[in-house]
Amino acid sequence: MRLxxxxxxxxxxxxxxxxxxxxxxxxxxxxTPSTLSAGIRELEDLLGVAIAxxxxxxxxxxxxxxxxxxxxxxxxxxxxxxxxxxxxxKEPMTGxxxxxxxxxxxxxxxxxxxxxxxxxxxxxxxxLREERTAELLSRLxxxxxDAALIAxxxxxxxxxxxxxxxxxxxxxxxxxxxxxxxxAITDADLAxxxxxxxxxxxxxxxxxxxxxxxxxxxxxxQFEATSIHxxxxxxxxxxxxxxxxxxxxxxxxxxxxxxxxxPLADAAVRHIGLVWRRASPRVKEFELxxxxxxxxxxxxxxx
Amino acid sequence: MRLxxxxxxxxxxxxxxxxxxxxxxxxxxxxTPSTLSAGIRELEDLLGVAIAxxxxxxxxxxxxxxxxxxxxxxxxxxxxxxxxxxxxxKEPMTGxxxxxxxxxxxxxxxxxxxxxxxxxxxxxxxxLREERTAELLSRLxxxxxDAALIAxxxxxxxxxxxxxxxxxxxxxxxxxxxxxxxxAITDADLAxxxxxxxxxxxxxxxxxxxxxxxxxxxxxxQFEATSIHxxxxxxxxxxxxxxxxxxxxxxxxxxxxxxxxxPLADAAVRHIGLVWRRASPRVKEFELxxxxxxxxxxxxxxx
DNA sequence: ATTATTATTCGGTTTAATCGAATAATTGGA
DNA sequence: TCCAATTATTCGATTAAACCGAATAATAAT
Numbered sequence: 001m002r003l004x005x006x007x008x009x010x011x012x013x014x015x016x017x018x019x020x021x022x023x024x025x026x027x028x029x030x031x032t033p034s035t036l037s038a039g040i041r042e043l044e045d046l047l048g049v050a051i052a053x054x055x056x057x058x059x060x061x062x063x064x065x066x067x068x069x070x071x072x073x074x075x076x077x078x079x080x081x082x083x084x085x086x087x088x089x090k091e092p093m094t095g096x097x098x099x100x101x102x103x104x105x106x107x108x109x110x111x112x113x114x115x116x117x118x119x120x121x122x123x124x125x126x127x128l129r130e131e132r133t134a135e136l137l138s139r140l141x142x143x144x145x146d147a148a149l150i151a152x153x154x155x156x157x158x159x160x161x162x163x164x165x166x167x168x169x170x171x172x173x174x175x176x177x178x179x180x181x182x183x184a185i186t187d188a189d190l191a192x193x194x195x196x197x198x199x200x201x202x203x204x205x206x207x208x209x210x211x212x213x214x215x216x217x218x219x220x221x222q223f224e225a226t227s228i229h230x231x232x233x234x235x236x237x238x239x240x241x242x243x244x245x246x247x248x249x250x251x252x253x254x255x256x257x258x259x260x261x262x263p264l265a266d267a268a269v270r271h272i273g274l275v276w277r278r279a280s281p282r283v284k285e286f287e288l289x290x291x292x293x294x295x296x297x298x299x300x301x302x303x
Numbered sequence: 304m305r306l307x308x309x310x311x312x313x314x315x316x317x318x319x320x321x322x323x324x325x326x327x328x329x330x331x332x333x334x335t336p337s338t339l340s341a342g343i344r345e346l347e348d349l350l351g352v353a354i355a356x357x358x359x360x361x362x363x364x365x366x367x368x369x370x371x372x373x374x375x376x377x378x379x380x381x382x383x384x385x386x387x388x389x390x391x392x393k394e395p396m397t398g399x400x401x402x403x404x405x406x407x408x409x410x411x412x413x414x415x416x417x418x419x420x421x422x423x424x425x426x427x428x429x430x431l432r433e434e435r436t437a438e439l440l441s442r443l444x445x446x447x448x449d450a451a452l453i454a455x456x457x458x459x460x461x462x463x464x465x466x467x468x469x470x471x472x473x474x475x476x477x478x479x480x481x482x483x484x485x486x487a488i489t490d491a492d493l494a495x496x497x498x499x500x501x502x503x504x505x506x507x508x509x510x511x512x513x514x515x516x517x518x519x520x521x522x523x524x525q526f527e528a529t530s531i532h533x534x535x536x537x538x539x540x541x542x543x544x545x546x547x548x549x550x551x552x553x554x555x556x557x558x559x560x561x562x563x564x565x566p567l568a569d570a571a572v573r574h575i576g577l578v579w580r581r582a583s584p585r586v587k588e589f590e591l592x593x594x595x596x597x598x599x600x601x602x603x604x605x606x
Numbered sequence: 607a608t609t610a611t612t613a614t615t616c617g618g619t620t621t622a623a624t625c626g627a628a629t630a631a632t633t634g635g636a
Numbered sequence: 637t638c639c640a641a642t643t644a645t646t647c648g649a650t651t652a653a654a655c656c657g658a659a660t661a662a663t664a665a666t
Contacts, residue, residue: 004314004382007307008654022613035655037614047389054613058663064392071385071582075378079307082374086350089367158461279374311623325644338624340645357644361632 010072012039017069020059077143084281092285094123100136100148104204108251113296133203147276147286151203160278162290165297166269169211171262173241184265196234196242199224208243211268313375315342320372323362387584395588397426403439403451407507411554416599436506450579450589454506463581465593468600469572472514474565476544487568490515499537499545502527511546514571
């Protein structure tokens with residue numbers, strides 16, 4: 001049978017690729033430098049190629065060495081996932097789970113979901129990380145977070161995702177605005193309105209523009225806010241109008257202002273979804289988590 | 304540092320999952336049953352879960368065991384790929400390469416490309432496998448073939464691909480056909496023609512229909528052939544008309560018949576492409592191969 | 607030149623892997 | 637029901653591998 005490298009050797013390799021220093025790499029692996037050196041040597045013998053040039057005192061990884069280290073990294077992550085499958089199967093919904101969430105969902109959904117989650121699964125510790133979608137997906141792919149709550153559509157190539165529920169938009173303006181007495185706001189109305197939006201990078205910006213079919217006409221945007229709360233303050237101060245997610249309105253984001261909230265004639269939504277790595281060991285748990293959030297939302301719709 | 308299973312243990316596991324028999328699995332791994340038994344036991348201890356139920360004399364894999372074996376299989380393939388990266392780097396374009404090709408490309412392209420390839424890389428042995436696209440991609444993903452020559456567009460999700468050149472279509476009919484004297488055939492002409500096509504499963508069928516914007520109207524199809532050669536014979540026998548790939552015409556497929564070949568007014572093409580697994584160790588070689596085929600086609604266009 | 611740093615080599619020790627024979631468990635047939 | 641055949645497992649012994657620590661060699665900085 002063909003010979004394969006050992007995972008231990010691959011760990012040595014990734015440590016060396018990371019540190020470019022035998023001593024530090026050895027420390028990372030909890031072995032002595034001599035052991036690590038021997039391991040790398042074995043690997044080079046096995047592969048028949050040079051992984052690191054060490055003519056001088058400094059270590060320099062070969063281009064090929066980096067490529068192999070990249071694959072080795074992936075394999076080690078796979079091995080950890082494999083271990084995770086077993087532990088997740090033994091005790092589902094226990095231990096630590098790192099959850100990413102975008103800032104236009106987190107503050108409005110999680111305060112009501114997390115208590116319920118904690119009650120249902122007391123041995124599960126949720127760690128939250130609030131970032132924008134692109135950053136979350138990057139961290140997700142790298143294995144730094146287990147799953148992420150984001151708004152779709154978004155490019156989730158290579159990931160698994162599930163839609164939990166839809167989140168609509170409401171038109172927000174002051175009572176003295178020309179549209180303030182309308183029963184509903186049409187696309188045509190919106191097209192004539194300079195909208196206040198979040199700054200570039202927030203998916204809500206694109207989803208809001210998409211909601212009123214204004215994807216191309218970014219030129220109509222007047223000012224940019226850094227958070228939904230800022231957005232509300234700007235509307236309340238009479239600077240302009242905007243579209244707010246129903247989710248944020250339901251969380252009383254406009255409380256304490258005299259902002260009017262009007263429905264849109266042509267219902268448009270963003271889809272709130274949970275995404276995770278396809279090969280994640282905790283797929284079953286994510287399904288449970290998704291169920292719980294979807295149910296929670298259905299409940300709060302009624303109440 | 305967290306403990307990981309060894310690749311050897313994972314090999315034992317995959318062998319056991321495959322055979323469901325300790326003795327045969329041991330033979331596959333070239334070890335004694337006792338060794339394999341101990342290895343599986345260690346793995347179970349490490350994971351903390353039962354992989355195989357062996358209360359009776361027969362071995363029954365746990366559902367979880369199968370899932371873990373699936374992952375183990377992928378990891379071992381990754382390890383082999385990693386080894387392959389090194390050997391491919393040492394001596395590119397040598398050794399064995401298994402190439403898949405669809406029947407509507409192979410006979411027309413390869414007879415002229417393979418000699419050139421053999422001359423350029425005398426230490427490379429090409430093994431061909433001629434199947435339809437779906438089968439090829441399935442075998443590609445499973446690692447049974449290294450790369451495949453197919454016609455795009457096709458769903459190549461998760462694979463890497465490169466377009467080599469475009470292959471147009473020609474209208475084929477007998478001299479006594481009403482359209483035989485036209486300088487070019489329009490979409491409207493084609494819409495009024497019942498076409499002869501290949502049987503279901505050949506991508507050429509879809510691509511030809513797509514070439515004349517007839518995707519939906521499969522009802523217009525009269526008879527089905529099992530190969531392009533049959534198709535030509537049917538046209539020559541006066542049964543009907545069809546669309547033939549330029550590539551096949553260039554290979555003199557209609558020689559010896561009095562078939563008229565007319566260009567299409569609205570140029571439509573299929574894209575000939577090479578696909579491979581993204582993680583394949585031979586990516587660099589596939590780029591070389593793709594270059595060679597594309598250059599070959601450009602040359603033969605002129606000549 | 608000298609010193610500090612760092613990868614490597616070497617000998618010895620500990621640990622792990624593997625084998626072969628014996629054993630236990632189970633099934634199918636006599 | 638009991639016997640024979642099959643098959644996984646256990647056990648003891650052997651072999652191979654992993655690892656350490658000290659010594660060494662090579663290099664860069666002072």
